[in-house]
Amino acid sequence: MQFFEWLQRAFQAIIAFLTSCVNTVADMLKDLFFWVIDMAMSFCASLLSAMDFAGTGLLDVAQVYAGIPQEMRDFLHVIGFSNCVMVVVSAVLIKILLQLIPFVRLGAK
Structure with a gap:
């Protein structure tokens, strides 16, 4: 009986670890998406700040x-x-x- 309890705890630990890995990868992909958006917005902001609108009216x-x-x-x-x-x-x-x-x-x- 002890072997099966140990096996069940080990299986639950493996499932918890894999769930944690999947959540970590999902967070990394989400952070990568927001990083790309942030870099694109920063690039657009730098382009707009470099333009001179003073003479155009x-x-x-x-x-x-x-x-x-x-x-x-x-x-x-x-x-x-x-x-x-x-x-x-x-x-x-x-x-x-x-x-x-x-x-x-x-x-x-």
Whole structure:
């Protein structure tokens, strides 16, 4: 009887060891995936920081607004374009924030 108990304990120890090995390999693969993603994001961040956007006017809203003719600015003000943009941007931000809540998808598939 003792032999079978010893064999059962040895078998359980081997199963526990193999389970631990499988979990370790799974963690290593998960860490490798996140490491690759982190390196890709770091590379993209370094590329973006190396680019010079100062002369392009892409990020300068005042310069873009100054480029619109005065008549067009007056027309946009009369029809309430700024209010419209504010409502649309607010709606998009609210939808994005609601998407962060688990189990709330609001029609997104």
